[in-house]
Amino acid sequence: MTSGITDIIVVGAGVAGSSLACALGKDGRRVHVIERDLAEPDRIVGELLQPGGYLKLVDLGLEDCVKEIDAQRVYGYALYKDGTSSKLPYPLENLHPDVAGRSFHHGRFIQKLRRKAASLPSVRLEQGTVTSLVEEKGVVKGVKYKSKDGQELTAFAPLTIVCDGCYSNLRRSLCYPKVDVPSCFVGLVLENCELPYANHGHVILADPSPILFYPISSTEIRCLVDVPGQKVPPISTGEMANYLKAKVAPQPLASTINTLAGALYKVLCASTDPARKEMREACFDYLSLGGIFSSGPVSILSGLNPRPLSLVLHFFAVAVYGLGRLLLPFPSLNRIQIGARLISGASGIIYPIIKAEGIRQMFFPVTVPAYHRAPPYN
Template sequence: MEIHYLFGVLVVSFLAVTILFRSKAKKMITDNKVASAPVASTALAAPVDGSPEGADIIIVGAGVAGSALAYTLAKDGRNVHVIERDLTEPDRIVGELLHPAGYLKLVELGLQDCVEDIDAQRVLGYAFFRDGNATKLPYPLQKFASDVAGRSFHNGRFIQRMREKVSSLPNAQLEQGTVNTLLEENGTVKGVIYKTKTNGQELIKKAYAPLTIICDGCFSNLRRTLCSPKIDVPSCFVGMVLENCKLPFPNHGHVIFADPSLILFYPIGSTEVRCMVDVPGQKIPSVVNGEMTNYLKTVVASQLPPELYGPFIRAIEKGNIRSHPNRSMPAVPYPTPGALLLGDALNMRHPLTGAGMTVALCDIVILRNLLKPLQDLHDASSICKYLESFYTLRMPVAFTINMIAGAMHKVFSGSPDKVRNEMRRIILGYLNLAGVFSAGPISLLSGLSPQPLIGIVIHLFAGTIYAVFSLIAPFPSPNRIWILACVIFDGCRIIFPIVKAESGKFSFQQWFQLITGLPTM
C-alpha cells in the first residue's frame, strides 16, 4: 500500500506540472491563433460553379473512407464522382469494430444512422485475459450522451448503408469501375483513367476533376504514384464466426493473451461473435489440407476461456475459415498537386486494436473542415500547399493510435523470453490499478482522449515509474535492477522504431509544438 501511495503521489505531481505547463502555453499562443491557422489564398476564394467536366472531386474507392468522404463533401455542395471497383456488398473479416470516437465522428458527419438496422452491437470496452485472469477496461463514456459507445457489425452491411446515403444525394455520382491510372499534366493530377462496363461491353473512360482523392484501401494500386509505401506484414488474422455464443463480458471486445500470439472475440450481430486468431508471420498453416484446422484445435483452443471453447470448436468444424494479412504502413506521402491519399491507402496500423475506421473518420472530419471554406479547387499548387496542414492536424490521433497498435502487438505477441514476460506483467499490472491508469490508456486507444500526445507521454512516464516500483521495491537487488534495465531497453527498442516510422518528415520543432502547444522559434 505504501508503494502504491508513493507511486500515486509521483504521478499526480507530474500531472500537475504538465497541466500548469499547458495552461502557460495556451496563454502564450492565444493572440496568435488566428494568424497561425491555415487560410486559403485570395485566388482560392473566388466563387465557381464547378469544373467544366462537372465534378469538383473524384473519389477512388467506396469503402468506409471513400463512402463517408463522398457523402460529407456532397452534402457540403461539392459535385462528387465516386468510382468503386465493386459495388456489391463486401464480405470481409476486418473493418468490423468502430470505437466510440469513430461513432462520434459518424454523428458529426451525419452518418450515425448507418449503424442502425444492420444488427450492430454496442461495444462498451475491452476485457483482457491472461493466465486465467481477466481485466475489464470500460470506455470512459461518463461525459457523453447515452447513445455514445463503440459499435461492431458486419463490415459489408455498414458500407452498403453508407453507399445508399451517397446515392441519395443528387450531386454525387456512384459508378462501378476500376481505376488503373492517374491523369497527370506537368506534375499535376487532373483526373483518372478507368475501366467500366456498359451493356456488357468494357469501356475505358477518362474522368476529370480539380482534386482526386485516393481511398482504394489496403491493397491500393495507386498509392505508389503518391508515396513510397513501406509496408510491413508482421502477422495474419485467421477469422471465423461463432454462432449463438455468449461472451464472458457482454458488449465488450475480448483479447486473450495466448501463445504464440493474441486471440480476439467481439460481437458482430445479436447471435454472432467474430473470432480473430493472430498468426505470426506471413506464411500460415494451409486451410485446404487441414493444417489450419489442426493448428486451431491443438494450439489455440486450449488457451481459451471455458465459455468460448465449445463455440470455437463448432466454428472450426463448420468451416468457412478465412485469413487476412495484417499490414502496417506509416503515412509518408509526396505532396502532389491535384491528388491526396486517405484511409488505408494513406496509413495502416496493426488491426489488433480495431482502430482503422476510427482514424479514417477522424481524418475525414479534418479534411472536410479544411476544404469547406474553399469555393474553387482549380489552383492545384495552392491547394496542395494548403492541404499540407492536413498531415499535421491528423498527427495527434493517428500517431497515438498507430503507436499503441504497433507496440501492443509487439509486446503481446508470444515471446518466451523473461524480459518480454516481465513487460507484459507490468503493463497488465498498471492497467489493474484502475482509475486514471486504466481509463487513460483505453481513451488513447479508442481515440477519446482530447490531448492524445500529452496523454501518451504521461502514461509512458507513469508506466516507467510503475515498472521501477514493481521490479525493485521494496528492496533492490542487482538481479532486479538488471531486469528493470532490460525491460526499459526492450521497451525503447519497440517504441522508438514505431515513433521514427510514424513521424515521417516531422521535425523536432513540429513535435515540440504539437505536444506542448508552444510556438516554434
C-alpha cells in the same frame, strides 16, 4: 472516351471514401466516386467502431449508417491472462447515452455508407477499376479507369483523392510505402454463443499473440486469431484447423485491443525474452489498477482521446511501472539488467511512433497550422 468533369474524384468507396463523399457532397461539391466492386464486401476489417469513431459519424451526420444492420453496442473490454481477468469500461460517463462503440458486419456498414453517399444529388457513385492517374507536369489531373461494362474512360477533376485501401494499385505511384507484415488475422464466426461480459470486446493475452472476441450481430460472435508470420497455415491441407485446435483453442478454454495503437500490441505478444515478459506482466497489472491507469489507455483505444502524447505517456508509465516491480523491494544485478533491457525495448517500440507522428505534432500541437475547409461552391 472522356466522362464529365467534376470537382473531386474519390477512388474507392470504403469507409474513408464513402464518408468523404458524403461530407463533400453536403458541402455542395460535385463528387465522382469510383469503386472497383459495389457488391457487399465480406471482410473482417473495420467491424468494431470505437466510441470516438461513432462521435465522428455523428459529426458527419452518418450515425444512421449503424442502424438497421443489427449492430451491437460495445461498452469496453475484458482482458484475460493466465486465468485472471480485468474489465476495462470505456470512459463514457460524461457523454450522451447513445455514445458507445458499435460492432457489426463490415459489409453491411459499408453498403449503408455507400447508399448515403449515392443519395446526394451532387455525388455520382460508379463501379469501375482505376488503372492509373492522369498527370501533367507532376500534377494529378484525374484518373483513367475501366467501367463495369469494360469501357476505357478518363475522368478529370481539380482534386483526386485515393482511398482504395490496402490493395491499392496506385499507392506506389504516390509514395514509397514501407509495409511491415508481422502477422495475419484469421477470423471465425461463432453462432448462438455468449461472452462472459455482454456488449464488451474480449481480449485473451495468449501465446504467441492475442485472441479477440466481440459481437458482430445479435446471434454472432467474431473470433480473431492473430497468427504470427507473413503467411497463415493453409486451409486446404488441414494445417489451419490443426493450428487452431492444438495451439489456439486450449488457451481460450483455459482462461475463459486492438491494443493501444500498434505499440502496446507488440508488448502484449508472448516472448521468451525476460524483459519482454516483464513488460507484458507490467502492462496487464497496470491496466488492472483501475482509475486513470485503465481509463486513460482505454480512452485512447476507444478513440475518445486522440492525442498521441497521451499514448506515449501511458506507454512509458507502463515501462516505469515494470521497472519498479523489478527493482523493489531489493534490486539484484540480474533484475537491473532486465530493467535496462525493458526500458530499451520500450523505447525501441515507441520512438518510431514519435518519429512518424513528428516531434512538433506530438509535443507542441498548438504550433501546427490548422487547415479549414473552404466555403462550398455556388
